[in-house]
Amino acid sequence: MPSWIDGQPLEWLSVKDRGLAYGDGLFETVAVRAGSPVLLDRHLARLGEGCARLLIDLDLALVRAELLAFSRELGDGVAKLIVTRGDGLRGYAPPQPAVPRRILQGGAKPAYPAGNAALGVRLFPCATRLAEQPLLAGIKHLNRLEQVLARAEWQDAEHAEGLMLDASGRVIEGVYSNLFLLKGGVLLTPDLARCGVAGVMRAELLAQAERQGLPCQVGDIALEALLQADEVFLCNSLYGVWPVRALQRHQWSVGPLTRKLQVIARDLLDS
Amino acid sequence: MPSWIDGQPLEWLSVKDRGLAYGDGLFETVAVRAGSPVLLDRHLARLGEGCARLLIDLDLALVRAELLAFSRELGDGVAKLIVTRGDGLRGYAPPQPAVPRRILQGGAKPAYPAGNAALGVRLFPCATRLAEQPLLAGIKHLNRLEQVLARAEWQDAEHAEGLMLDASGRVIEGVYSNLFLLKGGVLLTPDLARCGVAGVMRAELLAQAERQGLPCQVGDIALEALLQADEVFLCNSLYGVWPVRALQRHQWSVGPLTRKLQVIARDLLDS
CATH class of the missing domain: 3.20.10.10 (D-amino Acid Aminotransferase, subunit A, domain 2)
Structure with missing residues (x-):
């Protein structure tokens, strides 16, 4: 299953990521059908609202483009998107400027009874x-x-x-x-x-x-x-x-x- | 500054880690002086209480040994320990069995005014x-x-x-x-x-x-x-x-x- 970090195929991320340190970020779990993300606009709207609330300055147009490309590669299944505030030093204060990180993970369509x-x-x-x-x-x-x-x-x-x-x-x-x-x-x-x-x-x-x-x-x-x-x-x-x-x-x-x-x-x- | 994952020098972590996905874990920020962790017993006691509360089955004796060895390498500064429930598949249900992950990051003694x-x-x-x-x-x-x-x-x-x-x-x-x-x-x-x-x-x-x-x-x-x-x-x-x-x-x-x-x-x- 594909895994991208900031648009590149990668499965490993820095231990300095604030998503790990503090849960400092957001996620979306998106159904993908025939290479297209389902309810994409609603997912992006909620993500945008989350970023506004957490003061994360995310390029939503870039995220949209990546989700579309990732979904084409995935075909059918689930695209999980995690957005974090990116790397940080020790301490809760958000780095200025912060460089948000985009993580995409592909999964199979879940098999519910x-x-x-x-x-x-x-x-x-x-x-x-x-x-x-x-x-x-x-x-x-x-x-x-x-x-x-x-x-x-x-x-x-x-x-x-x-x-x-x-x-x-x-x-x-x-x-x-x-x-x-x-x-x-x-x-x-x-x-x-x-x-x-x-x-x-x-x-x-x-x-x-x-x-x-x-x-x-x-x-x-x-x-x-x-x-x-x-x-x-x-x-x-x-x-x-x-x-x-x-x-x-x-x-x-x-x-x-x-x-x-x-x-x-x-x-x-x-x- | 040193960084260890599960006892090995490493700075990269799987994107499947539940610490990233859900903040599913705990941390301790330990002062290290002359190669020794300060208030080690109290840090381990709180970590143990956290693991009991979150149902994380952690080997505390192993964590103690790693913190001691890491502190000897660090000398003076701060050892940040993160313990997560380890990797997971999609979904909140804790994996059975879960394999907790230990992450240690070294830092300089903070310079407060x-x-x-x-x-x-x-x-x-x-x-x-x-x-x-x-x-x-x-x-x-x-x-x-x-x-x-x-x-x-x-x-x-x-x-x-x-x-x-x-x-x-x-x-x-x-x-x-x-x-x-x-x-x-x-x-x-x-x-x-x-x-x-x-x-x-x-x-x-x-x-x-x-x-x-x-x-x-x-x-x-x-x-x-x-x-x-x-x-x-x-x-x-x-x-x-x-x-x-x-x-x-x-x-x-x-x-x-x-x-x-x-x-x-x-x-x-x-x-």
Whole structure:
């Protein structure tokens, strides 16, 4: 699988990189189909927002060109892009000027069990809570220990994803997915202003639902509201949409809106 | 300056390392004097606590041996140790088994302005707040974007350190230091159960103060209590103790306890 650093085929990077030292950077995980990156504009928009928040001066036009060239080489699979603030000396102060580093890694199309999309998944109730940090919420930065700890809570294959709440007990997201629910004909997804990652598939599905005249709300969601939802589903930029069928003893059936949005996501992701 | 990876002289690291991908690891910044690491047992104890929390199965005896050998090669300066969960495939799930990676980087003894220790420092009031995450509090993990953002808030040389509060407004620490205050003959330092890094110099000074019969308290500290303190000082494992003389328009004078603990730290750090 190809690996590029700053546009060159390389698999090794300096131990001085601030991505390693402090998680000082951002990433995007991009589905690649028939040599093209899927939802490229949305990935670049989120990356740009992350760079603005972290004060990383990245050449987004260059990143776009590299992602396009890398995807042509990859064909079908996953392109993982990591952007760091580049090398640094000791100490937290960002170097002036910093020279951001671009790292691209290719991977195979992930092989999820077919039942996840067809029948829906069971959520593991993660005890790891998301801390509330508005300065880092929404962006896909490299400080991911909360997700690592949450994902380490279960090993069985019965649970395809885990449910993460914030410190106040609000429903936020899956460990590597965003979450939606349908209640009384309204599509709801958690507000990610305090924590969580604002996924590109989440943004795409919200835009598509609004275009079709479906009432959409982004707001706080209590666990009780999740349990009372008519439909619940997860999404991300690699697998599209998975219905949620169970959380512990609670069960949901797979509904028509979930299936409709699943088809939209599948159309984007099928090559 | 020397750089070792897993005991071998190397400056390059696999792009698959989970320290880069997720900040999935820990670090220690160790003062080295005359070929010996200072406060080695305390550094290893904190590293061990971090590994237990992050479920990283590290051979601490091997790390101790490497730190000793690396320090002999370095002579005088700073040894920065990074421990990561090692290489991973895509996805947050820790690989089973994981093979932790040990990275050592040598650096020169930092050249801080002499006035910091002699006259005291001015604190920058950081707007960046520390999120409350008990699962990660106290340990020195690699998820340090809060410190990067806080340190980027000022560039002038007038402020040697910044004051960080938690989301609820409690006084927690400096960006790269711990904080103590003296009030009514009692030595106080913030409780780090919700956020913050429990520094090895902080632990050493607490132990020394208790040994000398000084009443010590670890607890919540309001900004108002800081302003009303008789003495305020910072510490870390590289510079020892710096008196704090100002925060915005508020001023403190440098007191005798600060000087006494400063001598203790200097004795540890002077070769």
